[in-house]
Amino acid sequence: xxxxxxxxxxxxxxxxxxxxxxxxxxxxxxxxxxxxxxxxxxxxxxxxxxxxxxxxxxxxxxxxxxxxxxxxxxxxxxxxxxxxxxxxxxxxxxxxxxxxxxxxxxxxxxxxxxxxxxxxx
Ligand SMILES: [Zn+2]
Numbered sequence: 859x860x861x862x863x864x865x866x867x868x869x870x871x872x873x874x875x876x877x878x879x880x881x882x883x884x885x886x887x888x889x890x891x892x893x894x895x896x897x898x899x900x901x902x903x904x905x906x907x908x909x910x911x912x913x914x915x916x917x918x919x920x921x922x923x924x925x926x927x928x929x930x931x932x933x934x935x936x937x938x939x940x941x942x943x944x945x946x947x948x949x950x951x952x953x954x955x956x957x958x959x960x961x962x963x964x965x966x967x968x969x970x971x972x973x974x975x976x977x978x979x
Contacts, residue, residue, distance in 0.1 A: 862976040864963070879940040880961055880976035886941035890960060895926035895933040927977070928966035935977075936963045 867876035867885050876885040891911075897904040904921045907914065926933040937960040944960070962977040 860978040862978060864974050864976060877938075877963075879938075879943060880978060882940060882942045884940065884942045887938040887961070888941070890937040890939055892937070893925075893935045895924060895928065895935075895966075897921055897926060897928070897931055897933070900930050926966070927964035927973075927975075928968055930969075931967040933964065933966035936965075937961070938963060 862880040865878040865880075865883065867878045867883075869875045877887055878885060879887055892909045894907040895904050896907070902921055903918050904924050904926055905916065905918050906924055906926075907916050909915075925935070927935060939960055959979055963974070964977050965972065965974045967973075
């Protein structure tokens with residue numbers, strides 16, 4: 859998995875900053891699934907809340923078995939689909955190719971600091 863710096867585009871006084879796609883830098887990102895990891899410092903278990911288009915699941919897992927972006931505390935993953943990167947993938951012969959994996963925006967705590975990054979792949 860590649861980690862990429864988060865870039866914000868223009869700031870709009872009524873809407874906030876535009877989040878730029880980590881691969882093409884365009885602003886047309888669509889939010890998809892969200893996963894929240896509730897873990898107090900070094901707890902053996904993590905409560906994982908996963909939301910998709912139709913449901914919300916809340917499950918407690920051993921902390922080492924989750925994909926929590928934080929190695930020790932709380933974390934959040936938001937999946938995004940880019941209008942430019944994910945909708946049209948045409949190969950050199952003109953055939954439509956499968957979509958690339960969604961981009962994941964990770965926000966997490968580590969040693970009192972909150973970090974934000976893109977996770978690709
Ligand atoms: Zn893109």
